[in-house]
Each structure stands twice: as structure tokens, then as C-alpha cells.
Amino acid sequence: MKKSLIAMAVGAALTAPLAVQAAPTVDVSGFADIIYTYNNKGADNTGTKPNGNGTRNTTERKFSADGEIDFTASPADGVTARLDVDLHLLDGGTSSCTDTDSNSGTGIPTTNTCAGTSTGSGATLEQAFFAWNIIQPLTLIGGVFNDPIGAEAEDAPNLNFTSHNAIFNILNNQTALNGNNVAGVALAAGNSMVTGTVAYLDDLQETNEKNSVAAVINVMPMSGLEFEGGYVTQYKNNPTPGAGDFGAGDVWDVNGSWGQSFGAVGASVGAEYLGTDEIFDGAYNIWAGIDLPAGLGLKARYEASNSDINGVDDTTAWTLYGSWQAASNLLIALEFTKVDADKSGALDGATGETDGNLVTAEFIANIGDFK
Secondary structure (H helix, E strand, O other): OOOOHHHHHHHHHHHOOHHHOOOOEEEEEEEEEEEEEEEEHHHOOOEEOOOOOOEEOOOOOEEEEEEEEEEEEEOOOOEEEEEEEEEEEOOOOOEEEEOOEOOOOOOOEOOOEEEEOOOOEEEEEEEEEEEEEEEOOEEEEEEEEEOOOOOOOOOHHHOOOOOOOHHHHHHHHHOOOOOOEEEEEEEEEEOOOEEEEEEEEEOOOOOOOOEEEEEEEEEEEEOOEEEEEEEEOOOOOOOOOOOOOOOOOOEEEEEEEEEEEEOOEEEEEEEEEEEEOOOEEEEEEEEEEEEEHHHEEEEEEEEEEEEOOOOOOOEEEEEEEEEEEEEOOEEEEEEEEEEEOOOOOOOHHHHOOOOEEEEEEEEEEEEOOOO
16 A cells, blocks of 8 residues: 555645635544564574573563554645654663664664663654645645655555565665654645655755755556656765665665455555665565455565675565454454575664564554544
């Protein structure tokens, strides 16, 4: 499912001329995402047992809870404002977040990762932006918003699977802001078939006095069929691997998806390819799904991240996913992922995938009309 709120803003401008827009309103929506990790082979032998002898998996047989509350104000004069707040339920303990290279000189940063766990609950800002329909169909967007590059959404209700794919994680690894978000301004225009967006942003890794420029085009030649291409520039903090933070340089992404219903049965397929200047020769994924009666669904995904680092193997992963729409606002899902990653773990931080198997159960409950 496409994630771009920029495209949504353009779509709203196309379908609601200013003269007939409704009176000012404030909509509140959100979701609760509960995940039970039954098995996490990649986290084996990572925690100390209470008696101090041996080690224990710190995430297996554990529940985690995340949520989000969104506020959208839609005045009558064409300017929409949106604020998204992510909520996290965290374990007890201490937390320290770093942004340094800790992978034995490979140059892969540990961006957006934290060592340890935090006490109590936490809240982080996901998005805070305005969308101004200057003239139909031209929209100006400014603030902090979801990265327009890439196919996959950030929020659980908009994902095709429980886990993010490696391409999303690679993009998130390159953006210093929380949750693969960017800060800046964007100008979007188009019609129901083609939308183009250009953006002037803070550098993806928030390098001082540097900026990134992005361009995205979305094409929908027919109902259910979508294509997207995007490119974003980036300043490489340290072009030499192992010298602290290491940006992947310019990033480009192409993706497409198709979905159609045949009575009570639906089918969908998609594919995506990401290229970077450094770290990866490329990364890609392909997926397919079928929707069955009674709210049941099945999906499968294959992905690969091809290393550009001498002596580091590629990472591949298979994912199987089954879901049940138990109620209009409750989705229950089971997911199995098998990852084959380099044993050194050099790319784990960048791809978000660790060698081993992962089995999870997920419960997503929507609040209001979440988008």
C-alpha cells in the first residue's frame, strides 16, 4: 500500500475544490499495534540469565506495544495541518542511543538504534506538516513528513506484512529523523493518473549546512496498477568506511504494484528495487498476496540486499504471512521470516535483518478513520 501523504494531499486537492470544501474540522485517529514474539533465533544468546550463568534471548516469548495518535485539521480555505505522535510501551532498564560505527570498520552505522531498554512509556513525533492547496492541483507541503522515497509505509495498518522490508530499513538507516522521516518543503502537482513531487530537505543524516533534494513521480495508468520512481541526494559524511557515520550517498528507488478483486477473492503483487552510491550494490523485493472470503489473507515475500563491501555476504529473507480481519477495526496476523545474513552481522544494522528465524503474532486495532 502506498505511503505517501504527499500524494494524498494532491488527491484531496483534486477532489475537493476550495469553493465547496466543508467547514473547519479536526479529526482524531490512530491505532494500537500489539506484537507477541514467539521465536527470535537472531536474538539468541544476547542476554544474561538471572543467575549469571549462560545467556538468554531477551525478546523471545515477549509482548510489545506501540501506538499512534493523529490529529488532522482541515480548514475551509485550503490548508490542512497534521500532527502524528508515536507512542511506545518500553521495558524497564536503561537506554543509550548512539549514531556511531560499531561494525568492525565496515562503515555501516548504527543509526536510529538504541542499546538497552527504557523505563516506562515514551512518545516521539512522527509527522508535523501543513499541506496548502495553492491552486488546483498544486500543493505545497512543509514540515516533518514521511520519506517520499520508497514503496513501503511506516505505520502498521498500512503494511502488507508485520515486518518492514529491508529496503524500508535501509532508507530508515539513512534518515537521522525518527521513523524514516524527513524535514523540509515539497511541491506536488498532478492529476488522477500522474503525480510529480519535488522536495528541498535537510540532509538525510542532518549534516550541518547540507541539504538533500528529492524528486518522485507516481503513475497510475489504470485502476489497481501503480508505478513509482524516486531519487534523493545525500551528503556522504565520511566517504571512507570505518570513519564514523557513513552515508550511502544518493539513493534511488523504483517500485510497482497491482491489485484486483474477483468477486469475493482478491489478488495483489508488487516489486521494488533500491540503488545506493555506497554500501549496497542494490536491494530488491518481490511479494504476492491473495485475499479470501471471511476476511482471510495470505502473502509471501522474497528479498535480497546485495553487499558492496569486500568479504561481506549478501542478505536474503523469505517471509510468509497470514491474516484475519476479525472485525472492521481489528486485524490479527501471524508471520514467519527466515533470514540468511552474513555471520559477521556487518549489514544487520542497515537492513534491519538478523540471521535466523522470527515468528510473531500481531494484533492491530484502528482508532477512527486511520490513514
